[in-house]
Amino acid sequence: MDCPRCGLRTARFVDHCRNCGYKLWPSSVMASAAFKAWRSADPARAKASRFDVELPPEPVDVTIDYAARAHELGIHLFPNSNYPFIICVGALFLGLAAIPFSATARIVLAVIGGLIFLYGVVGWVLVEDVRMFPADGPQTHGEGHG
Helix, strand or coil, X not given: CECCCCCCECCCCCCECCCCXXXXXXXXXXXXXXXXXXXXXXXXXXXXXXXXXXXXXCCCCCCCCHHHHHHHHCCCCCCCCCHHHHHHHHHHHHHHHCCCCCHHHHHHHHHXXXXXXXXXXXXXXXXXXXXXXXXXXXXXXXXXXX
16 A cells, blocks of 8 residues: 555555655554454465555466476486495495404304495496386397497
8 A cells, every 4th residue: 555645655554654754543443453354354364464565466386397307308317216325335344454453253244245236236237227128129230329
């Protein structure tokens, strides 16, 4: 609403104009009651504040599907995989086996690290690769892309 004295656009339900101090409502209780009645009259006003000059905009969903966007642009994205993390955990145990502990501890750490590392490599290369590039695709039989 515009202030009757200075013409500055001010919030509709505040007591005084923010520019000139002109009293817009007889009391803050009356302004608050008017605001509550105004807000309850329309569900679109539910998020409005007494101090807003304009109604707040509707929330916009800004969720981005990166896989779909990359597909539209012709960019290939690898699927999510936990196997690189597993490989790193195996490498951690293998690195711990290199520290001069007792021979038994080093052997145990090396075996555990080796098994975890191999599990990660086999899972990433065989499981993920087969899922990404299935073998039932067209065969080229040695023909090149000329």
